[in-house]
Amino acid sequence: MTHEDAPQDTPAFLSKLIGPRRPRIALMGEFSAGKSTLANLMIGSDPLPVQVIATQLPPVWISYGTAPAVIVDLEGTETPCDLEALQEASPEETAYIRIQCQEDILKMCDIIDMPGISDPNMPSEVWERILPAADGVIWCSPATQAWRQSEASVWETVSEVIREHSILLLTRGDMMVSEKDRAKVLKRVRAETDGLFAKTLMISLTQARDAGDDAQLWDQSGAEPFVNEFLRIIGLLTDQSSDGPTDTPFQALRDESAGATSDEEPAPEDPTPEQSERIVPRRPVAKSVRARPAPRPDPEEDFSWSPKFS
Structure with missing residues (x-):
């Protein structure tokens, strides 16, 4: 997938985002809406150090690879940084923080964790x-x-x-009193946002996070419809970047044993049958990570391990 020619008024850092790439999905919403919990659930781990609070950072761009973290300024200049010192990055002078890690979902897409739109400090x-x-x-x-x-x-x-490849995800579904209330809220929001999103869904991130191998809890959380819709959108974006039709709607990008080392990643080639694998939704697999010592504003944000899906 190639970035389109940028308009003249495009920020300098965006004009440098050229060359083949994976689809990019931004996580957005108001402050304390569950974005970081969702990011950890999707990725399968928390890519940030335990003492870093994601809500205090500029956009965090997470992609597949092993390259060190960098701070990218408004001119597109990359400065290597210590993960432990990320919060020293000035939001006003920083375009985004780039972090790489080797998790399955990042072979399909990049994830950009945005600050809350209502954060008075951002x-x-x-x-x-x-x-x-x-x-x-x-x-x-x-x-x-x-x-x-x-x-x-x-x-x-x-x-x-962007809208036609976007999902409105109503979090904290478990906080609704009854199934009737959940259905009522979904009906209202779907009516108010008709045509503005590809799909509107409800989820309990805490239930999905804690599901482990419990298929019933995973289904009750609303995670399965979200996984399917997310993969459908990634499939559309991936298909749009290909030269022609493919036997599968979306393919895992080739596993790079050494990991990506720069923003300009090599274009995904048509895999041979031996190299390709179909990405399918699955229930989460528990993966141990350390809990952050400082509580987050969102009660869904504090946890000691997170599942992942691909």
Whole structure:
């Protein structure tokens, strides 16, 4: 997938994002909507050091590879950084923080974890300037206060091309009193956002996180429909970047034994049958990670391990 020619008013760092690449999915929503929990659930681990609070950072761009973390400024200049010192990056002067790790989902796409749109300590320009780099968005909105006017106002500014590859994910589904209440909220939000997202779904991130091998809990959490829709969108984006039809709607990008070492990743080649593998949704597999010692504002954010899917 190749970045389109950038308009003249495009920020300098965006104009340097050229060459073959994977689809890019941004995680967005208001402050404390569950974005970091979702990122950890999808990736299967927390790529940040235990003492770093993601909500205090500029956008964090996570991709597959083993290269050291870098801070990318507004001119596109990369500065190697110590993961332990990420919070020293100035949001006003930083385009994004680039982190690489070797998790399965990152062979399919890059994930950009955005700051909360309503964070009073984070200027909106911090996330607005990087949004054009995304191909799709997963917008997190707490089911108990779903789809506020402030969220709708921001989403109105997002291009239709991004909208058609985006999911509205109502988090904290377990906080609703009954199934009837959940259905009522979903019906209202779907009516209010008709045509603005590819799909509107509800999930309990805590239940999905804790499901382990419990298929019933995984299904009750609402995670399975989300996984399927996410993979469908990644499949569309991947197919759009290919030269012709393929036997499978989306393929795992070739496993790079040494990992990617730069922003300009090699283009995925058509794999041979021996090299390819079909990506299918699956229930999570527990993976031990350390808990962050400082509690987060979102009760869903504090946990000692997270599952992953691919």
